[in-house]
Amino acid sequence: xxxxxxLRELRSRLIKSILALLVGTGASxxxxxxxxxxxxxxxKRSYPKVQLITLSxxxxxxxxxxISLVFGLILASPxxxxxxxxxxxxxxxxxxxxxxxxxxxxxxILFLLGGSFAYFAVLPIALKFLIGIxxxxxxxxxxxxVNLYVSFLLKMIVGFGLAxxxxxxxxxxxxxxxxxEEQLKSFRKYFIVIAFTVGALIAPDVTTQVLMAIPLLLLxxxxxxLGKLTKKKSKTKAIEVxxx
Numbered sequence: 370x371x372x373x374x375x376l377r378e379l380r381s382r383l384i385k386s387i388l389a390l391l392v393g394t395g396a397s398x399x400x401x402x403x404x405x406x407x408x409x410x411x412x413k414r415s416y417p418k419v420q421l422i423t424l425s426x427x428x429x430x431x432x433x434x435x436i437s438l439v440f441g442l443i444l445a446s447p448x449x450x451x452x453x454x455x456x457x458x459x460x461x462x463x464x465x466x467x468x469x470x471x472x473x474x475x476x477x478i479l480f481l482l483g484g485s486f487a488y489f490a491v492l493p494i495a496l497k498f499l500i501g502i503x504x505x506x507x508x509x510x511x512x513x514x515v516n517l518y519v520s521f522l523l524k525m526i527v528g529f530g531l532a533x534x535x536x537x538x539x540x541x542x543x544x545x546x547x548x549x550e551e552q553l554k555s556f557r558k559y560f561i562v563i564a565f566t567v568g569a570l571i572a573p574d575v576t577t578q579v580l581m582a583i584p585l586l587l588l589x590x591x592x593x594x595l596g597k598l599t600k601k602k603s604k605t606k607a608i609e610v611x612x613x
């Protein structure tokens with residue numbers, strides 16, 4: 370395919386991706402007030418006495434825009450991933466094409482699992498610990514900035530969602546031959562430190578840090594298992610080819 374056609378194809382895919390982002394953001398903005406009510410649930414469950422307040426006239430609008438952008442990107446991600454796939458598809462081998470749909474499907478599932486784990490399990494515990502300890506020690510009236518609260522929630526949900534993508538990334542690296550099952554096993558002790566470090570960067574307290582590090586360690590072990598299965602499948606296929 371000539372370069373000009375490649376550029377036209379790239380332009381077409383970019384336009385469709387941008388349109389998907391605009392539609393996703395618009396839909397999220399329409400439902401932003403409902404999404405905000407859902408985001409308030411963790412603080413209601415963990416510490417009902419807390420009052421959420423705005424600190425400036427523009428803060429409510431910026432919060433709605435922030436919610437719309439994040440959830441718009443999440444809604445548009447399947448379309449964006451599909452456009453990327455259609456652009457690179459002509460250059461892919463048949464066995465690589467077979468992997469695209471399963472990988473895309475499991476990537477979305479893992480992201481949703483990570484975000485759900487943060488929302489339902491981690492955030493209520495983290496908020497109860499942080500707010501309960503903080504306000505009881507300071508004896509302060511429990512008021513929180515809506516902007517800071519929403520930013521904290523979105524960071525946790527997206528952070529956990531991305532962290533849960535690790536098995537997909539490591540599976541692809543193993544399949545490409547960049548890393549091996551043995552290398553992952555030998556790196557296990559270092560990854561324990563990395564998991565708790567990542568947990569510390571995303572999570573604000575020790576409890577939440579542990580709640581994030583443990584799933585990461587489990588996902589790392591799953592990645593090693595996937596590598597073992599991939600290696601076994603490759604050996605079986607090689608034997609079948611040799612016998613033919």
